[in-house]
Amino acid sequence: MTTKTYLIRWDAGSGDDYEVVHTKDEESALDVAWVYWERQVNADIGAELATRENLEEAGFDPDEYLIEEDE
Numbered sequence: 327m328t329t330k331t332y333l334i335r336w337d338a339g340s341g342d343d344y345e346v347v348h349t350k351d352e353e354s355a356l357d358v359a360w361v362y363w364e365r366q367v368n369a370d371i372g373a374e375l376a377t378r379e380n381l382e383e384a385g386f387d388p389d390e391y392l393i394e395e396d397e
C-alpha cells in the first residue's frame with residue numbers, strides 16, 4: 327500500500343484548523359477528518375495532498391511531516 331501525506335482542514339465557525347495525516351488516499355484522509363470532527367455537524371472539512379508550500383502555509387514543518395511514498 328502506498329502511503330501519502332495529506333493536509334486536512336476544518337472550520338467549525340472559528341477559522342481554519344489543520345492536521346497532517348498519512349494515509350493511502352484523499353478519501354481516507356477525509357474519513358480521518360470526519361472522525362476528528364464528528365461532533366461538529368456544520369464543520370467545513372477538506373483534505374488535499376500535502377506539499378511543502380501548503381504545509382508551511384498551515385504552520386507545519388514540511389521536513390517533519392512529508393514522507394517518502396512506500397513502494
